Amino acid sequence: MDFELSTDQVELAEGIRALLAGELPLETLRTFEGAENVVGADVWSSLAATGVFTFLVPEADGGLGLGLKEAMVVAEEFGRALLPGPVISTMAAAPDFAPAAEGAGVAIVDLTAPNSAAPLLIEHPRSIEWVLVLPSTDDATGEVRVVDAASLDLTLVDEPLDPLTPMATLARPLAGGAPLEGANAVALRQRTMILLAATQVGNATATTELAVAYAKERQQFDRPIGSFQAIKHLLADSLCRAELARSALWAAAVMLDDSEVAAVEADTLSTSPAAVTWRAIAGAKSLADEAAITNARTAIQVYGGMGFTWEVPLHLYLKRARVASSTLGNRTQMNDLISALI
């Protein structure tokens, strides 16, 4: 057992971090706030050139054939850098859907939404070419459908919550398209959830680091505010939330990558490998959403009034945390899912 990042994984994370810092630093990213298409063609092609969309595609199919663990490490960096765009859904779709592996933007739409009367929401409508539709849990066929985005009647949302995540509404029902041959809806959903949770852990870590740096500099009462225990304790709790979520995330990714680990765990808990895997993924998503939302709020609190301004970027992290948490199930839904599995 060696449940730590390998040297290769650390280097992978550092490489992606350096690439994003060079290509898309926050100052650049912020110039796209409110734009219809926040990921320019050049950034998208730089990303494609790194091979990130073929990460999970087997080598036999021309991909890099890396595991979910490696994709997770990369997704954490995406979350940390607030990388916008349908990157996660495109990465997750690639093993089942060749155009995604070739860099065509893909959105994933989940029909299992608690409020099925409301219109569907599609992220990054101007950056996607395809929509993969995940069946609702009561759909007996359980098929993933692929729909040409150009065929959809999308209405752009004027002011999406996250200025870096453009949204479109789409009237229900989302019919049409073709079944995606060879795709497994459960597997697609699970790996997307892991990657989303990884972006949340990256987001939670970034806001903790920003707040710590600010607390060291900001002076009040003739001393850095970070020397006050009231501030220290807030930030210590942020670190704990991020590390706990990261631990859950790693365990879930290993279980998805290595069925033997899931089998041993299932044996210990007298349940099925499928149930322990779902439980681990739901736990990771629940804790990662919690960490991202609460750590961003904590960072805003540490910044005080400035944290509430548009200028300070913390609101972007908080809003992005809300985008990811409401995708494929939020904390409440995850905790319900876990309780249904035990």
Add this chain to the structure above:
Amino acid sequence: MDLRYTPEEERFRHELRSWLTQALPTLPPKPDATDWPGRRAYDSNWQRMLFDAGYAGVDWPVEGGGRGASPVEQLIFKEECERIGAPYVGVGFVGLLHAGPTIIAEGTHEQRERFLPPILKGEEIWCQGFSEPGSGSDLASLRTKAVRDGDDYVISGSKIWTSHAEVADYCEMLVRTGPEDSRHRGITWLIVPMDTPGIEIRPLTTMGGSTEFAELFLDDVRVPVANRVGDENDGWRVTMVTLSFERGTGFVGELLESMRILRSLTEFAKRTGSWGDPAIRRRIGSLTASFDALWALTKRNVSEAARNGVPGVGGVVFKLSYSEQGQALAELGMDLLDRAGLAASELDGADGLGPLPNAELVDNWIKSIPLTIAAGTSQIQRNIVAERVLGLPKEPK
């Protein structure tokens, strides 16, 4: 990033499990919690059984007489012991987890020869005299004084939170040998025989009604200078060295016990109808996620210790998070019991509650309360995380 155990680790687990399976049925009945001589006899017997089977001091280095197991094997040892319901370390706690490792690291050859084997065999019991009524979180302010007189130190003062004092043979004690205001620089680590004249023991009753620890009053207690571990005034460093023995497995038994209680609580909620309440289901779902994550964090910490010798940041993160989740679990248990928790001694099992009797849930609730106080309060732990991990500035003195 791998969660598979190696064939060697699996072999260790298999051998241990076989031994535990045949050893446990030979244990005598558990003594009452208030029967201290009985508890000492029971725990010492278990320690002797571990010793004879080669499992005493699993985490001790071979040169100290231990097994020198790897961090992962230490994890497996605790996991298997908890899963099968083996006794805890009990009254051997201070000797095996603290005093012994200190003597291994800092004691003289003679001290090691004299004191280590009886700890491993369960023959001698140790207690700890660190905290004082006036020195809790600020341990370096301790005032119990030791004055050199020929070949002896003469100790006067008082100590508090001394677990198992009534049945202990020796006390690992921190005393002030430097000037009053010398703080970390004027502390010495001494081995104090508990039968030395001048030691008075006053048991403290906890809010649970048991006497888990005591206050010690020391009045001209004479201890040979040969009982000093490390140099005079170097006791703070000696104490800190012991902390480096931690391999990320410190709370594994407690964590796995909490996870067992959570599973039983889930069954309990299903049997009693509370499961129909979505708020209860969500609390259980959320606790399950947190405890699963703490188990994963434990494996990270152990892996870190295997790589670098110490568990790193994760150790203190674990302590803080586990303490809070343990208390949340305990509160859920009391909520589920509701009024039955008010008279657990009368109603225990009366409503057919099955394998988790009322009394155990109430006991778990009481035990959860010091989680955020003992071994460093959560407030001190947060200061440590903030200053040593996040690098935030210290408070001005």
